[in-house]
Amino acid sequence: MSKKRIMGLFSDFEEAHDAIADIRRNAVPGLTVDNVTMTSPIEHPEVEEILGDRPVHIQKFTLFGAIFGVTFGFLFLSGAQATFLVQPQGGKAVIPLPSNFTLMYEMLIFFGVWFTFFAFLFLSGLLKKRSALYSEKVSLDQVAIIVEIDGSLDEPVKELFQKHKVLEIREEVVQ
Amino acid sequence: MSLDNILNHWSDYRKGSEEGGHHDYEHRWAMAINLDICNGCNACSTACYAENNLAVVGKERFEKGQAMHWLRIERYWDQQDKDYPEQGASFLPMMCQHCGSATCEPVCPVAATYHTPDGLNAQVYNRCIGSRYCSNNCPFRVRYFNFYSYYESAWPEPMEQQLNPDISVRDKGVMEKCTFCVQRIRTAKDKAKMEDREVQDGEVMTACAQACPTSAIVFGDTMDENSVVSKLWKKHQVERGVYAKTKLAKKDKDLRGYRIFEELNVDPSVMYLDRVREDI
Amino acid sequence: MVTEKDINEQIAWAKINTDVLESMENPRPAFWVTLAVCVAMVACAVLAEYIQYTEGMGTANLNNPHMWDMYIAAFVFWIGMSHSGTLLSAILHLIHADWRKPIYRFAEAMTTFSLLTAGLFPMIHLGRVWNLYWVLPYVSDRGHWPNFRSPLVWDAFAISTYLTASMLFLFVGMIPDLAICRDNTSGWRKKLYTVLSLGWVGSDRQWRHFRKIYLLMACFLIPLAVSVHSIVSADFAMSIMPGWHITSFPPYFVAGALYSGCAAIITLFILLRYFFRFEDYMTLAIMEKTCKLTFAIAMVWTYLNLIEFASIWYGHDMYNKELLIAKATGPYAPIFWTMIFCGSVLPFTLAFQKLRRHMPTMFVVSLFLNLGMFFERWMIVAPTLSMSQEPHQWDVMYGSIIEWAIVFGSFGWFGMLFLIFVKVFPSVSMYEVKEMVFHRKRSAGEEDLARMTDHSKPVTQTTGGEGA
Numbered sequence: 001m002s003k004k005r006i007m008g009l010f011s012d013f014e015e016a017h018d019a020i021a022d023i024r025r026n027a028v029p030g031l032t033v034d035n036v037t038m039t040s041p042i043e044h045p046e047v048e049e050i051l052g053d054r055p056v057h058i059q060k061f062t063l064f065g066a067i068f069g070v071t072f073g074f075l076f077l078s079g080a081q082a083t084f085l086v087q088p089q090g091g092k093a094v095i096p097l098p099s100n101f102t103l104m105y106e107m108l109i110f111f112g113v114w115f116t117f118f119a120f121l122f123l124s125g126l127l128k129k130r131s132a133l134y135s136e137k138v139s140l141d142q143v144a145i146i147v148e149i150d151g152s153l154d155e156p157v158k159e160l161f162q163k164h165k166v167l168e169i170r171e172e173v174v175q
Numbered sequence: 176m177s178l179d180n181i182l183n184h185w186s187d188y189r190k191g192s193e194e195g196g197h198h199d200y201e202h203r204w205a206m207a208i209n210l211d212i213c214n215g216c217n218a219c220s221t222a223c224y225a226e227n228n229l230a231v232v233g234k235e236r237f238e239k240g241q242a243m244h245w246l247r248i249e250r251y252w253d254q255q256d257k258d259y260p261e262q263g264a265s266f267l268p269m270m271c272q273h274c275g276s277a278t279c280e281p282v283c284p285v286a287a288t289y290h291t292p293d294g295l296n297a298q299v300y301n302r303c304i305g306s307r308y309c310s311n312n313c314p315f316r317v318r319y320f321n322f323y324s325y326y327e328s329a330w331p332e333p334m335e336q337q338l339n340p341d342i343s344v345r346d347k348g349v350m351e352k353c354t355f356c357v358q359r360i361r362t363a364k365d366k367a368k369m370e371d372r373e374v375q376d377g378e379v380m381t382a383c384a385q386a387c388p389t390s391a392i393v394f395g396d397t398m399d400e401n402s403v404v405s406k407l408w409k410k411h412q413v414e415r416g417v418y419a420k421t422k423l424a425k426k427d428k429d430l431r432g433y434r435i436f437e438e439l440n441v442d443p444s445v446m447y448l449d450r451v452r453e454d455i
Numbered sequence: 456m457v458t459e460k461d462i463n464e465q466i467a468w469a470k471i472n473t474d475v476l477e478s479m480e481n482p483r484p485a486f487w488v489t490l491a492v493c494v495a496m497v498a499c500a501v502l503a504e505y506i507q508y509t510e511g512m513g514t515a516n517l518n519n520p521h522m523w524d525m526y527i528a529a530f531v532f533w534i535g536m537s538h539s540g541t542l543l544s545a546i547l548h549l550i551h552a553d554w555r556k557p558i559y560r561f562a563e564a565m566t567t568f569s570l571l572t573a574g575l576f577p578m579i580h581l582g583r584v585w586n587l588y589w590v591l592p593y594v595s596d597r598g599h600w601p602n603f604r605s606p607l608v609w610d611a612f613a614i615s616t617y618l619t620a621s622m623l624f625l626f627v628g629m630i631p632d633l634a635i636c637r638d639n640t641s642g643w644r645k646k647l648y649t650v651l652s653l654g655w656v657g658s659d660r661q662w663r664h665f666r667k668i669y670l671l672m673a674c675f676l677i678p679l680a681v682s683v684h685s686i687v688s689a690d691f692a693m694s695i696m697p698g699w700h701i702t703s704f705p706p707y708f709v710a711g712a713l714y715s716g717c718a719a720i721i722t723l724f725i726l727l728r729y730f731f732r733f734e735d736y737m738t739l740a741i742m743e744k745t746c747k748l749t750f751a752i753a754m755v756w757t758y759l760n761l762i763e764f765a766s767i768w769y770g771h772d773m774y775n776k777e778l779l780i781a782k783a784t785g786p787y788a789p790i791f792w793t794m795i796f797c798g799s800v801l802p803f804t805l806a807f808q809k810l811r812r813h814m815p816t817m818f819v820v821s822l823f824l825n826l827g828m829f830f831e832r833w834m835i836v837a838p839t840l841s842m843s844q845e846p847h848q849w850d851v852m853y854g855s856i857i858e859w860a861i862v863f864g865s866f867g868w869f870g871m872l873f874l875i876f877v878k879v880f881p882s883v884s885m886y887e888v889k890e891m892v893f894h895r896k897r898s899a900g901e902e903d904l905a906r907m908t909d910h911s912k913p914v915t916q917t918t919g920g921e922g923a
Binding site: 037038039040041042043044045048051054056058059062076077080081083084087089090092096099100102103105106107109110112113114116117119120121123124125126127128129130134136138139140141146 | 468469472592598599600602603604608609612613615616619620623627630631634635637638639653654655656657658659660661662663664665666667668671672675678679682686689886887889890893
């Protein structure tokens with residue numbers, strides 16, 4: 001059986017929410033909430049909750065970036081200073097901790113921000129070609145629910161969408 | 176490897192000037208200037224212009240404060256001295272003080288000014304990018320900036336013949352200042368090395384000291400205990416790292432030595448001997 | 456007191472899209488006039504810079520005691536102006552003050568472009584600008600590094616970090632809007648937005664990560680912004696000069712930065728509201744909140760100013776004290792008192808609601824607040840150099856026409872970049888205004904429901920963003 005993806009567009013956020021809730025309650029046998037994607041024009045923490053616990057790992061990269069920034073900063077700065085003894089000192093030590101701390105602070109943030117950004121790019125599924133199942137209405141004011149199913153579940157899913165006042169249904173076959 | 180270097184020398188690299196720093200000085204060039212016999216004739220300044228290829232900037236730029244006199248004679252009239260107008264102004268030859276803990280050094284972003292093992296505060300013209308922060312952080316205001324390409328007009332032909340070949344002519348955009356005639360120090364050190372001996376006291380003489388008609392300026396090495404400068408410093412109880420307060424505790428009229436802005440803790444290498452005025 | 460909503464909750468989402476997209480196509484003619492003026496100012500500055508570059512720094516009237524002057528004052532001014540955008544945006548995001556949503560985009564753009572303007576000044580002011588890269592810590596075969604003790608190197612680190620971080624913050628916050636633009640435009644704009652929106656479709660996965668990165672970046676940007684201006688203040692505070700070596704400089708600079716940034720937000724708020732007919736989004740209620748915030752920061756700045764004077768006065772450091780007296784009574788006194796008037800007295804106009812709601816008045820006031828802040832920076836830089844420890848080198852100096860042209864031109868440069876930005880990118884965040892409308896509508900609905908079911912309790916009217 002070929003796999004296919006069905007997208008339903010909803011203008012009422014509550015209905016979309018209820019539709020996902022129904023899927024969660026196993027209204028369509030064989031379809032779990034893990035196969036459901038929701039696209040929306042705004043950030044919806046409360047609607048997303050119904051999709052279940054989907055973890056985000058960006059913060060780990062942030063932490064790593066920040067720790068890397070600090071340690072790299074210290075080693076880099078003091079290493080450079082220790083090999084460059086003719087540098088002006090004005091009575092200060094060769095490795096002056098206060099000024100190195102200032103720079104380490106900046107490097108912490110610098111690397112933290114870049115690691116966070118790249119983690120975001122790769123983890124959030126950006127930088128991909130958009131699938132044909134994208135409606136420009138989503139960037140306006142509608143919510144779309146996209147489910148990935150076996151062909152046999154076609155009808156029950158559409159029925160479920162209809163029950164929740166879907167505006168439009170599109171589908172595509174996944175190779 | 177660099178990490179080993181840091182770990183092995185950590186305590187050494189953490190020493191500031193209070194703990195002696197990590198410098199191994201070969202010399203510590205210094206001056207003693209006796210203001211009592213300075214008559215403000217400006218010969219030192221003129222000699223400095225000739226020796227160090229200083230550009231003459233012209234009247235207009237001089238008035239704007241864009242002159243390049245590494246050594247300037249400052250004139251002061253004491254307000255309290257109205258009773259003795261015939262005593263006139265006091266003069267003070269002011270040049271780079273070659274501070275031990277120079278405030279100009281740590282602020283340079285590109286390390287263009289640094290401390291040599293000779294105790295000099297050196298300016299590397301080629302490295303200077305002209306941020307001028309060093310000058311701003313100099314309490315003595317003795318750093319001069321090439322605001323224009325002065326060389327284009329300072330030595331019309333055939334005056335470029337009089338330029339000193341031992342040192343460069345600076346273009347616009349770099350900072351410069353008194354070097355304690357580093358080219359003469361260099362020559363003397365090279366000569367001493369070739370003859371396999373130490374540099375003798377009096378062997379190095381800066382252009383200003385050489386030109387001074389009253390010999391008010393004495394130049395020498397304070398690490399050499401027998402040099403004239405060392406003896407003068409010791410006589411007037413001026414010591415590196417020891418500041419005005421400790422000295423003033425001893426009340427002795429013969430102690431005329433002081434370093435300018437000692438209280439700023441910059442450890443200058445020039446000692447001035449105060450002018451003695453008649454008491455009535 | 457007039458109380459009103461920050462935004463009309465009934466506004467249709469389609470209208471938000473069309474209004475903002477329309478703004479990028481059809482601004483009022485005044486937009487083009489302003490842009491032309493800015494370009495002309497930049498042209499003057501380029502000419503002046505050409506003269507200065509070929510002849511030398513002396514053309515700016517700089518001299519031996521005055522090694523720094525208006526260029527550094529302008530540098531500090533522009534860095535300061537960059538602070539309000541990102542810092543306020545991040546703080547207001549963390550405390551969930553949703554009235555930031557219609558105005559934060561242009562405020563963050565202001566941050567980015569004033570940083571780009573500020574970044575010009577170290578170059579303009581450098582004697583040998585072609586060697587600027589020597590302040591960067593690159594590996595050189597001569598084993599030569601920059602001097603990491605120098606506050607100027609700290610500046611280079613801090614500003615490049617701040618510039619990249621605030622640009623990323625601006626960019627990340629704009630991705631969903633770029634997707635909207637992509638879906639609604641054609642031609643070169645469509646190509647541009649397709650690339651920049653990075654394939655955003657608004658899936659739950661993207662939104663979840665988006666929420667996280669936005670929070671994380673806001674958390675980074677707050678301490679970063681504070682550190683950046685503290686480090687700029689270190690250019691002065693780390694020196695040995697009277698009037699520069701002052702312990703209270705870092706907070707004083709940060710407060711001054713927020714202050715001039717807020718004043719600039721008011722100026723740009725009024726301009727954009729007029730240029731792009733944004734009356735529905737940049738409402739008077741939001742204007743009032745911005746003005747109140749500015750007033751509060753103005754008072755903080757005034758307080759820190761007084762503290763600085765007081766600590767100098769009672770500190771008995773003769774160099775500092777004489778310098779302070781000279782500032783207030785010497786040749787620079789008119790500038791000093793203008794600064795005090797513009798910085799501490801004029802902000803009281805922000806305390807009156809009638810004036811706050813009068814756009815032309817606020818426009819003029821906000822410009823004068825920033826004039827005061829420019830003078831503040833100049834009063835920090837120049838008088839110290841005029842009157843340092845060494846009395847022989849005391850002098851009075853005013854900038855030349857070259858210097859003025861370049862400083863004026865920097866305003867044109869900033870204006871030019873900013874106006875091009877708001878023409879090419881949405882200057883009101885569409886998706887966030889939708890969120891704001893959505894949440895306010897829902898909480899208003901819940902309140903109505905609560906009122907209907909519970910008659911016994913007195914109804915307390917609360918609007919969403921009040922008190923934030």
